Amino acid sequence: MAQEASSSTSSKTISLKTGDGEIFEIEASAAKQMKTVQRLIDDLGDDITIPLHNVFSKELPKIIEYYKKDITGEITKDFEAEFVKDLNDDEVKVLFLAANYLDANKLFEFLSQNIADRLESKSVEYVRKYFGVENDFTPEEESKLREERAWSFRGIKEDE
Amino acid sequence: MIFGKISEVKTKMDFIQWLGPDMSIKVLSYLDHPCDLVRVSSVSRSWNRFVIENGLCKQLFFEMFPEISDVVDSVEVDNMMIEPVTNMLDNCANWECLKREHKAYAVMAFKLKPYVKNCISKAIAASSTNNYPEESIVNTLEPGDRTENRASYWLSEGQSSPGVPESLVYKLCSKICLITKIRVQPFQAYFQDGSPIYSAYTIRFRIGHPRHHIKLESAIAHGIATSNMVGDTTQFVWTYTSPYYQMLQENQLQEFTLPEPALGIGGVLLVELRGRVQQQGLYYYIGISHVQVVGLPILQAFDVKTYQPSGKYTLKYCPPDNCIYSASSSRSDSNNHSRLWSLTSSITKLDVILFMMHCLVLVLGILLLMTKKL
Numbered sequence: 001m002a003q004e005a006s007s008s009t010s011s012k013t014i015s016l017k018t019g020d021g022e023i024f025e026i027e028a029s030a031a032k033q034m035k036t037v038q039r040l041i042d043d044l045g046d047d048i049t050i051p052l053h054n055v056f057s058k059e060l061p062k063i064i065e066y067y068k069k070d071i072t073g074e075i076t077k078d079f080e081a082e083f084v085k086d087l088n089d090d091e092v093k094v095l096f097l098a099a100n101y102l103d104a105n106k107l108f109e110f111l112s113q114n115i116a117d118r119l120e121s122k123s124v125e126y127v128r129k130y131f132g133v134e135n136d137f138t139p140e141e142e143s144k145l146r147e148e149r150a151w152s153f154r155g156i157k158e159d160e
Numbered sequence: 161m162i163f164g165k166i167s168e169v170k171t172k173m174d175f176i177q178w179l180g181p182d183m184s185i186k187v188l189s190y191l192d193h194p195c196d197l198v199r200v201s202s203v204s205r206s207w208n209r210f211v212i213e214n215g216l217c218k219q220l221f222f223e224m225f226p227e228i229s230d231v232v233d234s235v236e237v238d239n240m241m242i243e244p245v246t247n248m249l250d251n252c253a254n255w256e257c258l259k260r261e262h263k264a265y266a267v268m269a270f271k272l273k274p275y276v277k278n279c280i281s282k283a284i285a286a287s288s289t290n291n292y293p294e295e296s297i298v299n300t301l302e303p304g305d306r307t308e309n310r311a312s313y314w315l316s317e318g319q320s321s322p323g324v325p326e327s328l329v330y331k332l333c334s335k336i337c338l339i340t341k342i343r344v345q346p347f348q349a350y351f352q353d354g355s356p357i358y359s360a361y362t363i364r365f366r367i368g369h370p371r372h373h374i375k376l377e378s379a380i381a382h383g384i385a386t387s388n389m390v391g392d393t394t395q396f397v398w399t400y401t402s403p404y405y406q407m408l409q410e411n412q413l414q415e416f417t418l419p420e421p422a423l424g425i426g427g428v429l430l431v432e433l434r435g436r437v438q439q440q441g442l443y444y445y446i447g448i449s450h451v452q453v454v455g456l457p458i459l460q461a462f463d464v465k466t467y468q469p470s471g472k473y474t475l476k477y478c479p480p481d482n483c484i485y486s487a488s489s490s491r492s493d494s495n496n497h498s499r500l501w502s503l504t505s506s507i508t509k510l511d512v513i514l515f516m517m518h519c520l521v522l523v524l525g526i527l528l529l530m531t532k533k534l
Contacts, residue, residue: 073310077298100183109186116190124202136205145202148263151270152198 014041015049022057023049030067035103055098062095066107084114089130092118121157185214194220194269201262212258217266224269235264279453280429281333287326288317290445297328305347305411305449313347315358318443322436326360326446332367334457335427335464339367341417341454344431347447348411352440358447359409361435363416368398369426369466369473397466399425409437413450421455425464425473429453 012028016037028046031037040050052060066083069075084092092114099108119127128135137145146153188211191197197220201211211217222229234241237260286297295315302312316326346359372395400423405416431451436444463476 076293076296077301078293078296112187113190115187116192116196119191119200120193120196122196122199124199127200127203131203133204133207135203142202145208149198149202151267152195152202155195156199 012046014046016060017049017051018055018057018060019053020056022060024057024060024064026064026067027071029071030064033067033070033104033106034063035105037102052102054101059091059095059098063098063102063104063107067104070106080110089118093130121155123156124153181210181214184210185216188216189219192220192223194266194273198266198270212255212262215258215261215265217262217269221265221269224272235261237264274456279332279334279337279339279455279457280330280451282331284329284331284428286314286316286328290315290317295447300328300448300451303450303452305345305350311349311351313447313449315347315447316445318440318445319436320443322444323434324436324444325432325434327433328431328448328451330429330431330451330453332424332427332429332453332457335369335425336458336462337367337424337427337453337455338421338458339418339424339453339455340421341415342429342431343413343415343450343452343454344407344448345413345450346407346409346411347449349447356438356440357409357411358438358445359407360433360446361407361437362404363407363434364404364432365400365402365416365418366396366398366430366432367400367422367424367426367428368396368430369428369464371395371397396428396430397426398430404434407433413452424455425475426466427464 013025014028014031014037016024016026016031018024026037031041037050037052044050055063062083066075069079087095092111096108096111096115099111119130122130127133135142188197188200191200194217197211197216201208201216222232240260280301283297283301289296295313297314299312300314304312306312314328342365344363346357348355348357402416402418402422408414431448433446433448436446438445438447463478464473465476466473
């Protein structure tokens with residue numbers, strides 16, 4: 001009853017080299033989903049190792065895992081839940097930055113939603129810490145805001 | 161430019177500035193609660209500016225209520241009409257308008273948020289699934305019958321008899337929900353010849369809680385709630401059962417309005433489907449692409465605690481200042497007098513003292529009145 005999976009036209013693999021010098025293989029059809037990689041392939045050819053200065057060996061395997069599932073049409077809600085289950089907030093941020101750099105749209109959208117989920121019901125201080133943002137309100141401005149927006153400061157989860 | 165972890169990026173290049181407005185809007189637009197969005201805007205001046213200038217609260221409001229997005233032209237705050245921003249030439253006045261718009265939409269969204277469109281928080285299990293996990297019940301949480309690149313639906317196992325029923329069990333977002341209607345969309349296999357619709361003849365709904373609460377809750381948490389657990393409806397105590405409704409053999413989100421809004425206690429919803437319509441080969445199947453529960457979840461101050469194995473439960477009322485009041489309730493099939501018994505058994509010493517003080521005040525008041533009259 002399942003739909004036919006999209007067949008990949010080539011089983012060629014591309015070599016990707018991370019910023020910390022490790023090399024990973026990925027199928028050409030998966031690489032196509034990452035527009036930055038595809039652009040580099042178009043410029044440099046698909047026979048040489050593509051350098052990815054801003055992605056590292058910690059996160060690239062995870063990204064490859066995601067797109068491996070994507071090209072066989074196997075990305076389900078269960079898979080996505082499992083994918084982020086054991087990631088802490090920092091790891092999600094790093095993946096998110098990498099997905100943005102690689103212009104990997106599907107993963108980027110999925111991680112955007114996941115980050116928004118992680119911020120749900122969290123305090124302002126937690127969000128500041130998470131994104132590394134400095135509080136540039138004066139104490140007076142801050143207390144005025146909190147007074148005006150008191151209703152939004154209810155139901156906050158405890159910071160971990 | 162060297163990219164590092166987000167928290168190491170200098171504040172001059174904070175997250176929103178670094179990603180650029182389009183990407184940042186994308187991430188922030190995934191926040192679907194007005195409180196979260198308003199708290200995000202309280203993070204710093206630039207984030208406040210960003211949320212207000214890009215009208216994110218207004219965007220969120222119309223996402224919650226798309227049916228009025230074409231109709232609403234402007235808002236009025238404190239009897240002052242806020243002109244559509246494009247008409248303003250003065251940047252300062254622009255900013256003031258945007259701030260007022262932001263506030264108006266944020267508060268409206270906040271006030272209306274409890275009236276959620278869908279009270280389902282999780283899919284628990286189906287009585288059977290043809291192809292797990294591709295055709296699992298989880299897909300029915302997704303509106304429509306497809307996502308970007310694949311079909312999204314639940315399909316039962318095939319049966320040679322069309323009379324075998326199926327059940328879908330969901331967790332509601334609150335243990336106390338006032339439900340008004342339930343919407344169900346049967347699945348039309350658009351990729352099969354003839355695009356058959358795998359509907360059922362009749363449908364009904366039940367609300368309750370698992371009889372052996374801990375076992376089922378744990379199974380759900382570990383993702384091992386099985387079809388066996390939900391196929392056997394004696395595993396649950398049903399506090400509400402709807403009448404049977406006819407299902408149409410049409411690929412549309414069909415609405416079933418309950419005869420009266422039902423207060424569902426227990427947090428579990430069962431969708432029971434009877435009478436298989438469509439065959440594939442020798443077997444009959446039922447397929448559903450989407451289920452939605454419309455109602456009002458009672459989230460704050462009220463809760464339900466169930467006791468096993470008696471099936472009794474306690475309704476808890478916890479006003480913000482104290483949590484000493486609660487009234488026990490029994491299952492519908494026990495005697496009336498036992499309800500009074502469990503009510504009286506929960507009256508505390510404090511209640512007795514308060515009651516006597518009230519009596520004293522009343523007596524004194526009456527005496528005073530009598531002396532005045534004389």
